[in-house]
Amino acid sequence: MTMQETTTYEPLKGQDAPCRVRVVPQNGGQKTYFQATGYLDPADLCIGRPVEELPRILSIRSPAHHLAAARLLDRLFGVEPPDIAKNMRDALLQSLTLCHHLRNLHLMALDPDDPFPDHRFSAKPAGKRAAKAQRRAETIMRALGLAQDAAAILGGRSDHPLTAIAGGVSRFLKDGYYERLTEIAEACDPLVREIDEFFREELLAEDGPLGHLDDAAVGRPLGATLMDGGIILRDGAGKEMDKFPPENGPEKIEVRTEPWSRLPFALLKGESFLVGPLARRGDESDANGKLTAADGCRALLADLITTAEGMAELYQKKNFIGPAIRTVPETMGTTAWAALEGPAGLIVLGATVDGKGIVESIRVVDPIQINNGVRCRIAEAVVAEGLAQNRSHTDIKRRLENSLLPF
Amino acid sequence: MPKPKIAIVSASGCRACETTILDIHYGVNALNRWSDIRFWPYVLGSSMAELNAIDRLDVCFFSGAIATEADRELAQTMREKSDRLVAIGACAAFGGMPGLKNLRKSAETGSSEGDGLPEGLELPAPEKTVRALDGLGGVDRVDAVVPGCPAPVNLVWAAVSALVCGGEADARITYAAARLPEEMVRPILSGLGPPSGAMFAGEKAVCATCSRKKEEKRFKAVKRPYQAYESAGRCLLEQGLICQGIATREGCGGLCTGVGVPCRGCYGKPPAVYDPGAKMVSAISSTFETEKPAEIQKIADDFVDMTGCFYRYTLPSQCMLMKG
Ligand code: SF4
Ligand code: SF4
Numbered sequence A: 001m002t003m004q005e006t007t008t009y010e011p012l013k014g015q016d017a018p019c020r021v022r023v024v025p026q027n028g029g030q031k032t033y034f035q036a037t038g039y040l041d042p043a044d045l046c047i048g049r050p051v052e053e054l055p056r057i058l059s060i061r062s063p064a065h066h067l068a069a070a071r072l073l074d075r076l077f078g079v080e081p082p083d084i085a086k087n088m089r090d091a092l093l094q095s096l097t098l099c100h101h102l103r104n105l106h107l108m109a110l111d112p113d114d115p116f117p118d119h120r121f122s123a124k125p126a127g128k129r130a131a132k133a134q135r136r137a138e139t140i141m142r143a144l145g146l147a148q149d150a151a152a153i154l155g156g157r158s159d160h161p162l163t164a165i166a167g168g169v170s171r172f173l174k175d176g177y178y179e180r181l182t183e184i185a186e187a188c189d190p191l192v193r194e195i196d197e198f199f200r201e202e203l204l205a206e207d208g209p210l211g212h213l214d215d216a217a218v219g220r221p222l223g224a225t226l227m228d229g230g231i232i233l234r235d236g237a238g239k240e241m242d243k244f245p246p247e248n249g250p251e252k253i254e255v256r257t258e259p260w261s262r263l264p265f266a267l268l269k270g271e272s273f274l275v276g277p278l279a280r281r282g283d284e285s286d287a288n289g290k291l292t293a294a295d296g297c298r299a300l301l302a303d304l305i306t307t308a309e310g311m312a313e314l315y316q317k318k319n320f321i322g323p324a325i326r327t328v329p330e331t332m333g334t335t336a337w338a339a340l341e342g343p344a345g346l347i348v349l350g351a352t353v354d355g356k357g358i359v360e361s362i363r364v365v366d367p368i369q370i371n372n373g374v375r376c377r378i379a380e381a382v383v384a385e386g387l388a389q390n391r392s393h394t395d396i397k398r399r400l401e402n403s404l405l406p407f
Numbered sequence B: 001m002p003k004p005k006i007a008i009v010s011a012s013g014c015r016a017c018e019t020t021i022l023d024i025h026y027g028v029n030a031l032n033r034w035s036d037i038r039f040w041p042y043v044l045g046s047s048m049a050e051l052n053a054i055d056r057l058d059v060c061f062f063s064g065a066i067a068t069e070a071d072r073e074l075a076q077t078m079r080e081k082s083d084r085l086v087a088i089g090a091c092a093a094f095g096g097m098p099g100l101k102n103l104r105k106s107a108e109t110g111s112s113e114g115d116g117l118p119e120g121l122e123l124p125a126p127e128k129t130v131r132a133l134d135g136l137g138g139v140d141r142v143d144a145v146v147p148g149c150p151a152p153v154n155l156v157w158a159a160v161s162a163l164v165c166g167g168e169a170d171a172r173i174t175y176a177a178a179r180l181p182e183e184m185v186r187p188i189l190s191g192l193g194p195p196s197g198a199m200f201a202g203e204k205a206v207c208a209t210c211s212r213k214k215e216e217k218r219f220k221a222v223k224r225p226y227q228a229y230e231s232a233g234r235c236l237l238e239q240g241l242i243c244q245g246i247a248t249r250e251g252c253g254g255l256c257t258g259v260g261v262p263c264r265g266c267y268g269k270p271p272a273v274y275d276p277g278a279k280m281v282s283a284i285s286s287t288f289e290t291e292k293p294a295e296i297q298k299i300a301d302d303f304v305d306m307t308g309c310f311y312r313y314t315l316p317s318q319c320m321l322m323k324g
């Protein structure tokens, strides 16, 4: 089917930046655009601010940006955080990873016809489908509640965390929190395994509500991830193509704007690339060179389990006690770069400051811009498949929403 | 009785305030028991066509600042359709961090529309200055505010319980109301609902609930948070760190100061303060230890980015010099 007039799929569930997919007739066919309609430029918020405020300000982009900005401060001030501070930051990152993945999985699992199932008080017994949907939603919410509790203990609060500062963290944990963290890790593990199971066996099954995530495929993009302090670039088959330090980011990663979207595109070697669970799990790359949203979803699930296992190891009292929580800086540089492998993927930050530590320039390259190109391609593939199959507008929109969420 | 019809929307900000409503976890499913969630683009993908088909909404929870013409139109539509419009979070209430953009001379940033753009790909233009939903220079009147960046779960749920669930969610009201002023709790518990313009937070300053001890009340020198200071125990301001607890409405219980970092004012000013920046300047300068002009000048020279600090979350609505 070819579109005769412009069609819009808007708004798209679960997208952090306001965005839409527009399909415009062009040259007898049609072209699909994934358009961000609003965008907060980090430079507007950061330039002119004291550099030590960046971890708090940049958390507006994602909670993990708080940790990336703290790393930037470590580099700028030339300080190494003590071990317990590193552990607390890593532990916070783990909890944020669970929060991020669970939030996206919750949005994918929502039944559009019964999004908030609550059948305990209903006069009629719930049907099998509704009872299952409720169990799934509640399991995800229980796991999310635990992950948020951990993030609040470690970061001061679960969104817009507070505790990562130059050279370490801002305070020791309170008595009582050590045991709580261990309990949280123990309670998370069976829940994330249950979530993995019902996603794979029920939701992603061929006849399941997310079975369609396998229907539209794009060519496997390049993937980038942070490993041992360096950024590694892999081709679609998972083979390492390049490795470079974060400070080489500006010459390697080009950030391009297009007139039809407010969101810039980050490109490596002139191509769009992918970051996030799928890119960091290079071993799971698909042999047929194709990428589907189902691959993205399965990578989220695998990452969820690995993260919960990591929490079980790290969330032990011995890892959070020691003599110092921060290294107090004595000097300040004028420019610094840092990178972090955040829940949604690689974050690269760079800043220059004046003699008083006031931010003069800032570079933020993160999954929002990096995966923008891949999202465009996924959107194109889903629309093309939907039109070829004569699907309804509502069906294509729902497929688009679920297909974009894993990226 | 029909269930109240509600909408949950975001303009420009992040999604943390909006998702706070999901963060009552099992409770979000129960919300369905008391209300008819008619429009929630972020969670349900609800479209403008669905909104246009709704005549009236009982309550709209609105987060995010007004930074594009699409945000302004959304705010106006929600005001027209909603009996009660509730600003959730510092962005909607005061302009929030996106309002810092108003300090930059080149306010117009982002990609520019080029020639040859295919028809239908036009983008909403950025507003000249970022605005709040409410307050000075805001888009319209709001009926209730839950401040904070992000607005905390307990206060958001106090608002949801009071405005949506009527008398049927007592447990949550009790748990959430612990920090609300009595004048607000009474009408909620009596079933009348919160007074118009209700602020779901305290009335005093953050210092009133901060766990830190004030001892000397003298300000000797400016310290930056990367320098050495006592992370527990003593008032941060007394140690020389710029902490805005004195010019900020309480309700968070001194969340930031409790974890060793200074308050940046995300609940906006308390009612007794006219302008938070002016309050901070007068409060700090009145406690300077020295009276010698040269020494005072030296301390003053060490203050950096006072506007961006004192109005971190409130520039569009509470800075009396920049209102508009
Ligand atoms: S107030 Fe803070 S948390 Fe809420 S939308 Fe704005 S930036 Fe996000
Ligand atoms: S100025 Fe800050 S640290 Fe001091 S008592 Fe007030 S809120 Fe607490």
Ligand code: SF4
Residues within 6 Å of the ligand: B148, B149, B206, B248, B249, B252, B253, B254, B255, B256, B257, B262, B263, B264, B265, B266, B267
């Ligand atoms: S201490 Fe200040 S900045 Fe922190 S949450 Fe409370 S009001 Fe907001």
